[in-house]
Amino acid sequence: MDKRKLGNTDLLVSPVTFGGNVFGWTLDEAKSFEILDGFFAAEFNFIDTADVYSRWVPENSGGESEKIIGKWMKLRKNRNKVILATKVGSDMGDGKKGLSKKYITAAIDASLSRLQTDYVDLYQSHYDDPETPVEETLEAYDQLIRAGKVRWIGASNFSAERLKESLETSQRLSLPKYQTFQPEYNLYKRQGFEKEFEKICLDNHLGVIGYFSLASGFLTGKYRSEADFSKSARGGGMKDYMNERGLRIIKALDEVSEQYNSSPASVALAWLIARPSVTAPIASVTSLIQLEDLTKAASLKLDVEDISILDEASEGE
Numbered sequence: 001m002d003k004r005k006l007g008n009t010d011l012l013v014s015p016v017t018f019g020g021n022v023f024g025w026t027l028d029e030a031k032s033f034e035i036l037d038g039f040f041a042a043e044f045n046f047i048d049t050a051d052v053y054s055r056w057v058p059e060n061s062g063g064e065s066e067k068i069i070g071k072w073m074k075l076r077k078n079r080n081k082v083i084l085a086t087k088v089g090s091d092m093g094d095g096k097k098g099l100s101k102k103y104i105t106a107a108i109d110a111s112l113s114r115l116q117t118d119y120v121d122l123y124q125s126h127y128d129d130p131e132t133p134v135e136e137t138l139e140a141y142d143q144l145i146r147a148g149k150v151r152w153i154g155a156s157n158f159s160a161e162r163l164k165e166s167l168e169t170s171q172r173l174s175l176p177k178y179q180t181f182q183p184e185y186n187l188y189k190r191q192g193f194e195k196e197f198e199k200i201c202l203d204n205h206l207g208v209i210g211y212f213s214l215a216s217g218f219l220t221g222k223y224r225s226e227a228d229f230s231k232s233a234r235g236g237g238m239k240d241y242m243n244e245r246g247l248r249i250i251k252a253l254d255e256v257s258e259q260y261n262s263s264p265a266s267v268a269l270a271w272l273i274a275r276p277s278v279t280a281p282i283a284s285v286t287s288l289i290q291l292e293d294l295t296k297a298a299s300l301k302l303d304v305e306d307i308s309i310l311d312e313a314s315e316g317e
Helices: 029-041 062-077 101-114 132-146 161-174 189-196 200-204 214-221 226-232 236-241 244-257 264-274 288-299 304-313
Strands: 018-019 047-048 083-088 118-126 150-156 178-182
Touching: 029 288, 062 101, 062 226, 083 101, 101 118, 118 132, 118 178, 132 150, 132 161, 161 178, 161 200, 178 226, 189 200, 214 236, 214 244, 214 264, 244 264, 244 304, 264 288, 264 304
Parallel strands: 018 047, 047 083, 083 118, 118 150, 150 178
Antiparallel strands: none
């Protein structure tokens, strides 16, 4: 499998990133191990998680995903083969949130303990913290990098203005620079990234690892009417996509996937992979059968005509 350089880092990653939010949520530990084994057997190497995953599940407190990944790496003794990304900043309860130097310093140690490793390859600001100066956050990351706990840093869910301010501050003060950006980006949700962030990412050589690459499962083609909403835990959110434009996108995915003897999910990911600004879109699966969609997407080369079909169908939002 061809690997891609992640921004200006020395990290070479697979063209699809595994989204670790499902670990400890829709996947228990045993099933998570099965999926991770299959993912790496298919020559993928990049996992994205966060300290807050999956705090939204009743009786969870956060950190469940990191714990599962950490236990898996220890049992498989494969830490050196994993490109590992996690995040800081989301609300962990009891006032634990934000991007202050004090909080980041404590949060990285908690993540490293759960992950059973002494470093992460990519540490990302999950959400902006308007109350903390950009310089303070970057100085905290500088200390973590010097201490060997973090190799590279990235940002997620920032405004365009705040991302530019962070990049400019890094250059002005010779502080670590965000090397990646993680936006919501898929065939259905295009305009936010393409209008506000794409040029910034290209101009600054940021690696883009967008989330909701399959629009929470809508772009798999599994949901085609309200009767399908009960098919998964995420089904309730499909009503936002179930409109004329959404169904037009599904129709285009059906048309293109048939030509490649592939699936709508593989084609939707291949469309992202083909974007010059995108490095490795994030996707999750809950079965080995679904994992085949990721494997096919990584090698699927869409021609110009088929990309145009998808572009035209998804024009709008």
